Amino acid sequence: MPKNSLDVLTIGNAITDILVRIDEAFLEREGLDKSIMHLIEGERADYLYALMPDDKLQISGGSAANTAVGITSLGGTAAFVGKVANDDIGRFFARDLRQTNVEYKTSLLEHGAGSGRSMILITPDGERTMNTYLGACHDLTEKDIIEEQVGGATITFMEGYLWDPPEAKRAFVKAAHFAHKHERAAAITLSDPFCVDRFRDEFIDLLRSKTCDYVFANVEELKSLYQTDNLQQAVIEIARDCEIAAITMGSEGAMAIKDGEVVSVPAYKIEHVADATGAGDLFASGFLLGIARGQDMEEALKLGCLCASEVISHVGARPEKNLKQFAAENGLKT
Numbered sequence: 001m002p003k004n005s006l007d008v009l010t011i012g013n014a015i016t017d018i019l020v021r022i023d024e025a026f027l028e029r030e031g032l033d034k035s036i037m038h039l040i041e042g043e044r045a046d047y048l049y050a051l052m053p054d055d056k057l058q059i060s061g062g063s064a065a066n067t068a069v070g071i072t073s074l075g076g077t078a079a080f081v082g083k084v085a086n087d088d089i090g091r092f093f094a095r096d097l098r099q100t101n102v103e104y105k106t107s108l109l110e111h112g113a114g115s116g117r118s119m120i121l122i123t124p125d126g127e128r129t130m131n132t133y134l135g136a137c138h139d140l141t142e143k144d145i146i147e148e149q150v151g152g153a154t155i156t157f158m159e160g161y162l163w164d165p166p167e168a169k170r171a172f173v174k175a176a177h178f179a180h181k182h183e184r185a186a187a188i189t190l191s192d193p194f195c196v197d198r199f200r201d202e203f204i205d206l207l208r209s210k211t212c213d214y215v216f217a218n219v220e221e222l223k224s225l226y227q228t229d230n231l232q233q234a235v236i237e238i239a240r241d242c243e244i245a246a247i248t249m250g251s252e253g254a255m256a257i258k259d260g261e262v263v264s265v266p267a268y269k270i271e272h273v274a275d276a277t278g279a280g281d282l283f284a285s286g287f288l289l290g291i292a293r294g295q296d297m298e299e300a301l302k303l304g305c306l307c308a309s310e311v312i313s314h315v316g317a318r319p320e321k322n323l324k325q326f327a328a329e330n331g332l333k334t
Contacts, residue, residue, distance in 0.1 A: 070285025
Protein backbone atom coordinates (compact mmCIF):
# COMPACT_ATOMS: atom_id res chain seq x y z
CA MET A 1 0.00 0.00 0.00
CA PRO A 2 1.37 3.49 -0.85
CA LYS A 3 2.23 5.60 2.16
CA ASN A 4 -0.46 7.98 3.35
CA SER A 5 0.87 11.13 1.68
CA LEU A 6 -2.41 13.01 1.16
CA ASP A 7 -5.43 13.77 3.31
CA VAL A 8 -7.67 14.18 0.25
CA LEU A 9 -7.38 13.73 -3.51
CA THR A 10 -10.05 15.61 -5.47
CA ILE A 11 -11.07 14.89 -9.07
CA GLY A 12 -13.18 17.20 -11.21
CA ASN A 13 -13.49 19.77 -13.96
CA ALA A 14 -10.46 22.07 -14.23
CA ILE A 15 -11.93 25.51 -14.87
CA THR A 16 -10.13 28.86 -14.87
CA ASP A 17 -12.45 31.57 -13.56
CA ILE A 18 -12.03 34.84 -15.43
CA LEU A 19 -13.73 37.70 -13.61
CA VAL A 20 -14.25 41.06 -15.26
CA ARG A 21 -16.41 44.12 -14.60
CA ILE A 22 -18.48 45.25 -17.56
CA ASP A 23 -21.43 47.57 -18.19
CA GLU A 24 -24.98 46.61 -19.08
CA ALA A 25 -24.37 47.64 -22.69
CA PHE A 26 -21.83 44.83 -23.10
CA LEU A 27 -24.47 42.22 -22.29
CA GLU A 28 -26.88 43.82 -24.74
CA ARG A 29 -24.31 43.95 -27.54
CA GLU A 30 -23.37 40.31 -27.07
CA GLY A 31 -26.94 39.06 -26.63
CA LEU A 32 -26.31 37.67 -23.14
CA ASP A 33 -29.16 37.07 -20.70
CA LYS A 34 -28.20 38.70 -17.43
CA SER A 35 -27.51 36.56 -14.32
CA ILE A 36 -27.63 33.32 -16.33
CA MET A 37 -24.94 30.66 -16.71
CA HIS A 38 -24.43 30.04 -20.44
CA LEU A 39 -22.65 26.88 -21.62
CA ILE A 40 -20.70 27.88 -24.71
CA GLU A 41 -18.52 26.26 -27.37
CA GLY A 42 -14.83 26.86 -28.08
CA GLU A 43 -15.20 29.47 -30.84
CA ARG A 44 -17.56 31.54 -28.71
CA ALA A 45 -15.23 31.19 -25.71
CA ASP A 46 -12.26 32.46 -27.72
CA TYR A 47 -14.33 35.36 -29.06
CA LEU A 48 -15.50 36.50 -25.61
CA TYR A 49 -12.06 36.01 -24.07
CA ALA A 50 -10.57 38.29 -26.70
CA LEU A 51 -13.01 41.03 -25.63
CA MET A 52 -11.96 40.86 -21.98
CA PRO A 53 -9.95 43.90 -20.77
CA ASP A 54 -6.39 43.55 -19.51
CA ASP A 55 -7.42 44.05 -15.88
CA LYS A 56 -9.38 40.79 -15.78
CA LEU A 57 -8.82 38.56 -12.76
CA GLN A 58 -7.95 34.90 -13.46
CA ILE A 59 -8.13 32.18 -10.80
CA SER A 60 -7.76 28.42 -11.15
CA GLY A 61 -11.03 26.87 -10.08
CA GLY A 62 -13.76 24.34 -10.58
CA SER A 63 -15.63 22.77 -7.68
CA ALA A 64 -13.19 19.99 -6.77
CA ALA A 65 -10.15 22.25 -7.19
CA ASN A 66 -11.76 24.79 -4.84
CA THR A 67 -12.23 22.02 -2.28
CA ALA A 68 -8.55 21.07 -2.56
CA VAL A 69 -7.49 24.69 -2.04
CA GLY A 70 -9.66 24.87 1.08
CA ILE A 71 -7.98 21.76 2.47
CA THR A 72 -4.48 23.17 2.04
CA SER A 73 -5.61 26.47 3.62
CA LEU A 74 -6.68 24.37 6.63
CA GLY A 75 -3.17 22.95 6.82
CA GLY A 76 -4.08 19.66 5.17
CA THR A 77 -2.47 17.93 2.21
CA ALA A 78 -4.45 17.76 -1.02
CA ALA A 79 -4.07 16.95 -4.70
CA PHE A 80 -6.29 17.68 -7.68
CA VAL A 81 -6.84 15.69 -10.88
CA GLY A 82 -8.46 17.52 -13.78
CA LYS A 83 -7.62 18.14 -17.44
CA VAL A 84 -6.45 21.36 -19.08
CA ALA A 85 -4.85 21.93 -22.47
CA ASN A 86 -1.29 22.97 -23.16
CA ASP A 87 -2.33 26.57 -23.90
CA ASP A 88 -1.96 29.87 -22.08
CA ILE A 89 -5.00 29.31 -19.87
CA GLY A 90 -4.06 25.71 -19.10
CA ARG A 91 -0.50 26.59 -18.14
CA PHE A 92 -1.83 29.42 -15.97
CA PHE A 93 -4.23 26.99 -14.27
CA ALA A 94 -1.41 24.60 -13.38
CA ARG A 95 0.86 27.35 -12.02
CA ASP A 96 -1.87 29.07 -10.07
CA LEU A 97 -3.18 25.89 -8.44
CA ARG A 98 0.29 24.72 -7.43
CA GLN A 99 0.90 28.07 -5.74
CA THR A 100 -1.83 27.12 -3.24
CA ASN A 101 0.20 24.00 -2.25
CA VAL A 102 -2.24 21.69 -4.03
CA GLU A 103 -0.43 18.83 -5.77
CA TYR A 104 -1.25 18.82 -9.50
CA LYS A 105 0.25 16.13 -11.74
CA THR A 106 -2.31 15.75 -14.54
CA SER A 107 -0.64 15.88 -17.96
CA LEU A 108 -1.64 18.74 -20.27
CA LEU A 109 -3.77 17.91 -23.32
CA GLU A 110 -1.59 18.42 -26.39
CA HIS A 111 -4.19 18.14 -29.16
CA GLY A 112 -7.89 18.88 -29.19
CA ALA A 113 -10.08 21.22 -27.16
CA GLY A 114 -8.81 24.31 -25.37
CA SER A 115 -8.70 24.69 -21.59
CA GLY A 116 -11.94 25.07 -19.70
CA ARG A 117 -12.85 28.54 -18.53
CA SER A 118 -15.74 30.40 -16.97
CA MET A 119 -15.94 34.05 -17.96
CA ILE A 120 -17.81 35.79 -15.17
CA LEU A 121 -19.15 39.18 -16.24
CA ILE A 122 -19.98 41.41 -13.29
CA THR A 123 -22.31 44.37 -13.89
CA PRO A 124 -22.36 47.49 -11.67
CA ASP A 125 -25.28 46.06 -9.64
CA GLY A 126 -23.12 43.06 -8.62
CA GLU A 127 -24.99 40.53 -10.76
CA ARG A 128 -22.90 37.81 -12.41
CA THR A 129 -23.44 36.53 -15.94
CA MET A 130 -21.39 33.40 -16.57
CA ASN A 131 -20.16 31.96 -19.85
CA THR A 132 -18.63 28.53 -19.32
CA TYR A 133 -16.64 26.46 -21.78
CA LEU A 134 -15.74 22.97 -20.53
CA GLY A 135 -13.32 22.14 -23.34
CA ALA A 136 -10.44 19.95 -22.21
CA CYS A 137 -12.27 18.99 -18.99
CA HIS A 138 -14.08 16.32 -20.99
CA ASP A 139 -10.79 14.75 -22.04
CA LEU A 140 -9.94 13.33 -18.62
CA THR A 141 -9.29 9.60 -19.07
CA GLU A 142 -8.31 6.52 -17.09
CA LYS A 143 -4.67 7.25 -17.99
CA ASP A 144 -4.86 10.36 -15.79
CA ILE A 145 -5.65 8.29 -12.69
CA ILE A 146 -2.40 7.39 -10.91
CA GLU A 147 -2.77 4.39 -8.61
CA GLU A 148 -0.01 5.46 -6.23
CA GLN A 149 -1.55 8.92 -5.86
CA VAL A 150 -5.05 7.57 -5.14
CA GLY A 151 -3.68 4.88 -2.86
CA GLY A 152 -1.81 7.48 -0.85
CA ALA A 153 -4.91 9.59 -0.16
CA THR A 154 -7.09 8.92 2.87
CA ILE A 155 -10.16 10.01 0.85
CA THR A 156 -10.66 10.39 -2.90
CA PHE A 157 -13.41 12.94 -3.59
CA MET A 158 -15.06 13.26 -7.03
CA GLU A 159 -17.50 15.65 -8.71
CA GLY A 160 -20.83 14.36 -9.97
CA TYR A 161 -20.28 16.63 -12.98
CA LEU A 162 -17.64 14.13 -14.13
CA TRP A 163 -20.40 11.64 -14.83
CA ASP A 164 -21.25 13.45 -18.09
CA PRO A 165 -18.40 12.46 -20.48
CA PRO A 166 -17.97 8.67 -20.90
CA GLU A 167 -14.15 8.70 -20.64
CA ALA A 168 -14.25 10.74 -17.44
CA LYS A 169 -16.87 8.37 -16.07
CA ARG A 170 -14.49 5.45 -16.53
CA ALA A 171 -11.72 7.45 -14.86
CA PHE A 172 -14.07 8.10 -11.95
CA VAL A 173 -14.75 4.40 -11.44
CA LYS A 174 -11.07 3.51 -11.79
CA ALA A 175 -10.16 6.01 -9.08
CA ALA A 176 -12.74 4.47 -6.73
CA HIS A 177 -11.35 1.00 -7.51
CA PHE A 178 -7.81 2.08 -6.63
CA ALA A 179 -9.03 3.74 -3.42
CA HIS A 180 -10.69 0.53 -2.25
CA LYS A 181 -7.77 -1.62 -3.40
CA HIS A 182 -5.61 0.33 -0.96
CA GLU A 183 -8.27 0.37 1.77
CA ARG A 184 -9.08 4.04 1.33
CA ALA A 185 -12.47 5.76 1.04
CA ALA A 186 -14.11 7.10 -2.13
CA ALA A 187 -16.57 9.99 -2.01
CA ILE A 188 -18.86 11.76 -4.47
CA THR A 189 -20.58 15.12 -4.44
CA LEU A 190 -23.86 15.18 -6.35
CA SER A 191 -22.88 18.62 -7.70
CA ASP A 192 -26.21 19.93 -8.97
CA PRO A 193 -29.94 18.97 -8.99
CA PHE A 194 -29.91 18.90 -12.81
CA CYS A 195 -26.95 16.52 -12.66
CA VAL A 196 -28.96 14.29 -10.31
CA ASP A 197 -31.94 14.38 -12.67
CA ARG A 198 -29.77 13.15 -15.55
CA PHE A 199 -28.00 10.36 -13.69
CA ARG A 200 -30.23 9.46 -10.74
CA ASP A 201 -30.21 5.69 -11.24
CA GLU A 202 -26.47 5.60 -11.87
CA PHE A 203 -25.71 7.72 -8.80
CA ILE A 204 -27.82 5.47 -6.61
CA ASP A 205 -26.03 2.45 -8.08
CA LEU A 206 -22.66 4.05 -7.22
CA LEU A 207 -23.77 4.16 -3.59
CA ARG A 208 -25.51 0.79 -3.36
CA SER A 209 -22.65 -0.99 -5.14
CA LYS A 210 -20.26 0.63 -2.62
CA THR A 211 -18.27 2.21 -5.44
CA CYS A 212 -18.60 5.40 -3.37
CA ASP A 213 -18.55 5.25 0.42
CA TYR A 214 -19.42 8.87 1.23
CA VAL A 215 -21.84 11.25 -0.47
CA PHE A 216 -22.13 15.04 -0.30
CA ALA A 217 -25.31 16.87 -1.30
CA ASN A 218 -27.47 19.83 -0.49
CA VAL A 219 -31.12 19.37 0.49
CA GLU A 220 -32.49 19.82 -3.02
CA GLU A 221 -30.00 17.35 -4.51
CA LEU A 222 -30.79 14.79 -1.83
CA LYS A 223 -34.55 15.06 -2.34
CA SER A 224 -34.08 14.88 -6.10
CA LEU A 225 -31.97 11.73 -5.73
CA TYR A 226 -34.85 9.90 -4.05
CA GLN A 227 -37.64 11.77 -5.87
CA THR A 228 -39.34 12.97 -2.72
CA ASP A 229 -40.31 16.32 -1.20
CA ASN A 230 -39.94 14.81 2.27
CA LEU A 231 -36.45 15.48 3.64
CA GLN A 232 -36.89 12.98 6.48
CA GLN A 233 -37.69 10.22 3.99
CA ALA A 234 -34.67 11.14 1.87
CA VAL A 235 -32.45 10.98 4.97
CA ILE A 236 -33.77 7.50 5.78
CA GLU A 237 -32.99 6.39 2.21
CA ILE A 238 -29.46 7.82 2.11
CA ALA A 239 -28.68 6.25 5.49
CA ARG A 240 -29.33 2.83 3.95
CA ASP A 241 -27.24 3.48 0.85
CA CYS A 242 -23.90 4.83 2.04
CA GLU A 243 -21.48 4.81 4.94
CA ILE A 244 -21.50 8.59 5.50
CA ALA A 245 -23.73 11.29 4.01
CA ALA A 246 -23.02 14.99 4.53
CA ILE A 247 -25.95 17.27 3.75
CA THR A 248 -25.71 21.07 3.60
CA MET A 249 -28.82 23.04 4.57
CA GLY A 250 -27.89 26.63 3.79
CA SER A 251 -28.63 29.05 6.60
CA GLU A 252 -29.80 26.12 8.76
CA GLY A 253 -26.35 24.52 8.85
CA ALA A 254 -25.55 20.95 7.93
CA MET A 255 -26.17 17.35 8.94
CA ALA A 256 -24.28 14.10 8.66
CA ILE A 257 -25.69 10.58 8.72
CA LYS A 258 -23.56 7.62 9.78
CA ASP A 259 -24.69 4.19 10.99
CA GLY A 260 -28.26 5.45 11.12
CA GLU A 261 -27.35 8.32 13.45
CA VAL A 262 -28.11 11.87 12.34
CA VAL A 263 -25.95 14.71 13.67
CA SER A 264 -26.78 18.35 12.92
CA VAL A 265 -24.96 21.62 13.56
CA PRO A 266 -26.13 25.21 12.96
CA ALA A 267 -24.57 27.55 10.44
CA TYR A 268 -22.08 30.12 11.65
CA LYS A 269 -23.55 33.60 11.76
CA ILE A 270 -22.12 36.19 9.40
CA GLU A 271 -23.14 39.81 8.91
CA HIS A 272 -23.75 39.62 5.18
CA VAL A 273 -23.73 36.94 2.48
CA ALA A 274 -21.64 38.55 -0.25
CA ASP A 275 -21.47 35.60 -2.65
CA ALA A 276 -22.74 32.05 -2.11
CA THR A 277 -20.39 30.71 -4.80
CA GLY A 278 -18.16 28.01 -3.35
CA ALA A 279 -20.11 27.41 -0.14
CA GLY A 280 -20.59 23.70 -0.83
CA ASP A 281 -17.02 23.32 -2.09
CA LEU A 282 -15.53 24.82 1.08
CA PHE A 283 -17.93 22.92 3.34
CA ALA A 284 -16.52 19.79 1.72
CA SER A 285 -12.97 21.03 2.48
CA GLY A 286 -13.63 21.19 6.20
CA PHE A 287 -15.74 18.05 6.48
CA LEU A 288 -13.38 15.92 4.39
CA LEU A 289 -10.31 17.01 6.31
CA GLY A 290 -12.08 16.39 9.61
CA ILE A 291 -13.06 12.86 8.60
CA ALA A 292 -9.64 12.15 7.06
CA ARG A 293 -8.03 13.08 10.37
CA GLY A 294 -10.37 11.02 12.54
CA GLN A 295 -12.74 13.67 13.86
CA ASP A 296 -16.26 12.72 14.87
CA MET A 297 -19.27 13.83 12.82
CA GLU A 298 -20.02 16.92 14.90
CA GLU A 299 -16.44 18.19 14.79
CA ALA A 300 -16.18 17.63 11.04
CA LEU A 301 -19.53 19.32 10.42
CA LYS A 302 -18.50 22.38 12.42
CA LEU A 303 -15.26 22.64 10.48
CA GLY A 304 -17.17 22.38 7.20
CA CYS A 305 -19.71 25.02 8.21
CA LEU A 306 -16.96 27.37 9.39
CA CYS A 307 -15.17 27.13 6.03
CA ALA A 308 -18.45 27.76 4.20
CA SER A 309 -19.12 30.83 6.36
CA GLU A 310 -15.76 32.32 5.41
CA VAL A 311 -16.16 31.90 1.66
CA ILE A 312 -19.69 33.37 1.49
CA SER A 313 -18.59 36.49 3.39
CA HIS A 314 -16.72 37.82 0.34
CA VAL A 315 -16.82 37.60 -3.45
CA GLY A 316 -15.06 34.59 -4.95
CA ALA A 317 -14.95 30.83 -4.40
CA ARG A 318 -11.61 30.74 -2.58
CA PRO A 319 -10.95 31.52 1.08
CA GLU A 320 -9.39 34.90 1.78
CA LYS A 321 -8.44 34.02 5.36
CA ASN A 322 -5.97 31.38 6.46
CA LEU A 323 -8.53 28.70 7.35
CA LYS A 324 -6.25 26.87 9.78
CA GLN A 325 -5.86 30.05 11.81
CA PHE A 326 -9.56 30.89 11.43
CA ALA A 327 -10.49 27.44 12.76
CA ALA A 328 -8.17 27.85 15.75
CA GLU A 329 -9.73 31.25 16.52
CA ASN A 330 -13.11 29.50 16.64
CA GLY A 331 -11.91 26.66 18.86
CA LEU A 332 -11.82 24.02 16.13
CA LYS A 333 -9.11 21.46 15.42
CA THR A 334 -7.72 20.79 11.94
